[in-house]
Every structure is written in structure tokens, then in C-alpha cells.
Amino acid sequence: MKKILVTGGLGFIGSHTVVELQNEGFDVVIIDDLSNSSVDVLEGITSITGKIPLFEKLDLKEKSSVESFFQNHKDIVGVIHFAASKAVGESVEKPLDYYENNLNTLIYILKEVLNLNASNFIFSSSCTVYGQAEKMPITETAPIQAAESPYGNTKQIGEEIIRDTCNVKSELNAIALRYFNPIGAHPSAKIGELPIGVPQNLVPYITQTAAGLRACLSVFGNDYPTPDGTCIRDYIHVVDLAKAHVIALKRLVENKNASNFETFNIGTGVGSSVLEVINSFEKASGQSLNYKIAPRREGDVISAYAHTEKANTILGWKAQSSLDDAMQSAWDWEKHIRNI
Numbered sequence: 001m002k003k004i005l006v007t008g009g010l011g012f013i014g015s016h017t018v019v020e021l022q023n024e025g026f027d028v029v030i031i032d033d034l035s036n037s038s039v040d041v042l043e044g045i046t047s048i049t050g051k052i053p054l055f056e057k058l059d060l061k062e063k064s065s066v067e068s069f070f071q072n073h074k075d076i077v078g079v080i081h082f083a084a085s086k087a088v089g090e091s092v093e094k095p096l097d098y099y100e101n102n103l104n105t106l107i108y109i110l111k112e113v114l115n116l117n118a119s120n121f122i123f124s125s126s127c128t129v130y131g132q133a134e135k136m137p138i139t140e141t142a143p144i145q146a147a148e149s150p151y152g153n154t155k156q157i158g159e160e161i162i163r164d165t166c167n168v169k170s171e172l173n174a175i176a177l178r179y180f181n182p183i184g185a186h187p188s189a190k191i192g193e194l195p196i197g198v199p200q201n202l203v204p205y206i207t208q209t210a211a212g213l214r215a216c217l218s219v220f221g222n223d224y225p226t227p228d229g230t231c232i233r234d235y236i237h238v239v240d241l242a243k244a245h246v247i248a249l250k251r252l253v254e255n256k257n258a259s260n261f262e263t264f265n266i267g268t269g270v271g272s273s274v275l276e277v278i279n280s281f282e283k284a285s286g287q288s289l290n291y292k293i294a295p296r297r298e299g300d301v302i303s304a305y306a307h308t309e310k311a312n313t314i315l316g317w318k319a320q321s322s323l324d325d326a327m328q329s330a331w332d333w334e335k336h337i338r339n340i
């Protein structure tokens, strides 16, 4: 069986990807420092797939620990690197922590990946690299804009670190997946998103409000130049996103990549407004949501949704789930963890 390392494999996107990898017959080893995840996620994964993934609690900032991990796992044929800090606001407060945590760790891992017999690497990138793009939908060739936050900058610099390394190391094969807005949970409701503290993202805020943990959702601005005045995003079901990782990994393992560094947008291609997301949630849950219109949030782009042709035709991946499916699964998960 082919052994795949998933860093951050107990996190939101990582755990769903571990499930899809195991479903496809890969042997998975997870590294996670548990800074924003729980070891209980292992149980959820195991109860879905019937297979227990290997797990090592490891801080990727400790270079020597990373080196010894790879010494013990020389048979890894691919690495999917999720482990990173991801709170935009926190990154503004703690830029050095973000650069250290997201970039040093990337460098340590890449050095080890280069020593493997099969140097296949998938990187979690983000649509944030496009900023407010001029044209919708956004293609992969849209200009990269100055980052709005240290978090966003770590994704841009991360891609540059990989691209520069690919330029001189032909044995390295890498794909950066630029995610749009991942939402939802596994349909079994055994794994899902576990935000610590007050959620910063729309969908967990909605489900926590409906579950009674938050009093009211603030819709950040209804005076944007969009059909209903609220911002537009491309919300992608996390299971579809997880499947994109497996397909990208297979592309590398089977030497089907067109060049040794590729980028793909991973989105649905459909833009939804904040009010449309609320409406979809109300349909899924059969209850009305308590929300109010609030001022705009600083740093929000008006609209971002993906041009998906490159992912559809070259990668051979297409999102299957609708916004309603994703909202239903997010609500099922919230009910599961709150015992509702």
C-alpha cells in the first residue's frame, strides 16, 4: 500500500482528506500538533473508514523532530501539507508566529521531501492570493495581489518557496490547490469543523447561532455592489475539497502532471451571497436564523468565485455537492456535537 503523510491531518480539511485517502486504499500517517484540533478526531475517522490511521503528535517547528520522523518513514510516496495557522485576524496581531509556523515548517518538510524516493507534494493554498480580482470567475492566471494579511502572505510566499524549489529540483513534483471557501462536514456527522472560541467564518457562526451558542449573526455589510448587497463567495463542500486532494496526489504518484509545479482553483464556480447562504441554511434546518445587518468587515473582498475549467479538464475533478447539501451537513454536524 502507498504511504501518504498528511500534516494537520486532524484538522478540518485534513481529517476529511484522510478519510478519502483511506477510502481509495492509501495507507495514511498523520502528523498534528493538536494546537487547533483534537485527538478524538482519530475516532471519527476510524469509525467512518474502519481503518485506524497512524498518528504522531509532532510540532513541525522542531526541525530535528521532522528529520527523525522522515528517517522512520522513508517509504512515504506523497505528502499533503495542511498544518498551518489560519486565522486572518490573529495573523495581523502575531505576524512573526504566522511566518514562523507557516513558512519554517514548510521549508523543513520540503527539505525532507526532497530526500524521499518519491518527492510528491500537495500544498494548501487559498483564493486569498487573488485578493479582489478584476474579473469573475477567477482563473489561475489572474494576477496575484498584495496580501491583505500575514496569513494570506504566508500562502503567497509558500507558493513561491515551492515554485523556486521546483525550478531547480526536477525530482520535486508539487501541486498548490487554491481553495475557495470550504464549508460543511462529512455526511456521517462523525467529523467536521471544530472552531476554537468565537467563529470568524460565516458557516460555523450560522450553525452556532442556530444551536443557541451565539445570540445573533452579524451580516457584514449589505451595501456592496452585488445583487442583494452582501458579499459573494464560492462555498465548496469539504468532502469535494478532500477528494480534490486525492485526485491531485494520484496525478503526481502516477506521473501525470504536465509540469513539476501546478496550481488549481478548487471551488464550485458558483458565487453565493451571504443572504443566499442564510437562506440555504434555513431550508436545511427548517428554522429561521436570527441575524442583523452590521457594518462592513475590514479586509473583505466584494466577490470571489472560481473559474473551474482547469480543475475540471486537466485535474479531472469537479465539485459534486450543492450549497444546500453543504449547509445540511454543517447543521447535522453542529447538532451532533451539541447533542441537539
Ligand code: UFG
Pocket (backbone or CB within 6 Å): 086, 088, 126, 127, 128, 151, 152, 180, 181, 182, 200, 201, 202, 203, 205, 217, 218, 219, 220, 221, 230, 231, 232, 233, 274, 297, 300, 301
Ligand atoms: N460574514 C458575515 N458574518 C460573519 C462572518 C462572515 O457576514 O460573522 C461574511 C463575510 O463578510 C464574507 C462571508 O461572510 O462576506 C464569508 O466570510 P468568511 O469569514 O466565512 O470567509 P472569507 O471569505 O472572509 O475567508 C476566506 C477564507 C480565509 C481566507 C480569506 C481571505 O476562509 O482562509 O477568505 O479572503 F484568508
